[in-house]
Amino acid sequence: MAQRDRVMRMSVEQPLWRALAGYRVLTMIYAIGLFAAAHDGFARPWLAIAYFAVLGVWTLATLPKVASAAACTKPFLAADLAVALTGILITPLADAAQRVHDGGPTLPSIWTAGSVLAFAVKGGWRWAALASTLVAVANLVERGTPARDTVHNVVLVWVASIAIGYVVEVARASERTLARALEIEAATRERERLARDIHDSVLQVLAMVQRRGAVIGGEAAELGRMAGEQEVALRTLVSGGLVPVSRASEDAAQGAVVRSVEEDEPDDDGPVDLRSLLAPHAGSRVSLAEPGAP
Structure with missing residues (x-):
């Protein structure tokens, strides 16, 4: 238990x-x-x-x-x-x-x-x-x-x-x-526990559906593309961040292709959160692993 x-x-x-x-x-x-x-x-x-x-x-x-x-x-x-x-x-x-x-x-x-x-x-x-x-x-x-x-x-x-x-x-x-810090710590531990469970079950199923859909083609490819999008959204949710806007191509013939996103260069040389730089590249075929994420 x-x-x-x-x-x-x-x-x-x-x-x-x-x-x-x-x-x-x-x-x-x-x-x-x-x-x-x-x-x-x-x-x-x-x-x-x-x-x-x-x-x-x-x-x-x-x-x-x-x-x-x-x-x-x-x-x-x-x-x-x-x-x-x-x-x-x-x-x-x-x-x-x-x-x-x-x-x-x-x-x-x-x-x-x-x-x-x-x-x-x-x-x-x-x-x-x-x-x-x-x-x-x-x-x-x-x-x-x-x-x-x-x-x-x-x-x-x-x-x-x-x-x-x-x-x-x-x-x-x-x-x-202190109470707020303890609550955040408890919530983080619970999220990590859920992330491990989801990683072992739901995310693997979605990844399998995506791969099988790409192999079969046709309507199955569209189903695989949707499964890939849901996998990305679920990974982001479990890791504690906001669900990003879908960057998959609207063209069903291209499958789950990630569109390129132009990022503005930072104005200074101060510390930069790498998650915000790497998150745009995550998609159905690219997984982003961050602290506390599955």
């Missing part, structure tokens, strides 16, 4: 989704730990507790949403970013004013970067730039003044998310190119 090649496609970005899921869980635990270590200094700790309860449930419940690009939908990304922005904006209400002024962490802390990275992995650097810009505006509003550490963190998230988004786009383009 003949074996057929099967092209298997593997997403190069799938490890990024697994890493993002782990990052979201770890940073959620980290943000809760920061609050637990400094909860005595919060002006309204109950507000922070309520937010972290929502954040914990949301993070764990949406883990399937960050499992793949198909599952990560636009509504989820919008809601996820809204959770992060809400946590940033309510930080001055929950935390003490002095801690906010001194540059204390926001409620979601570095969990916010996970939301921005989801935009980057899903939509590339343009989506990442949009999400990181919204986070930057929220951080500036929360702080009140563009302090140096705030600007530093904003620029860091902005540059990192755009860089990751760009890498994802390049990886996707490379994946498509």
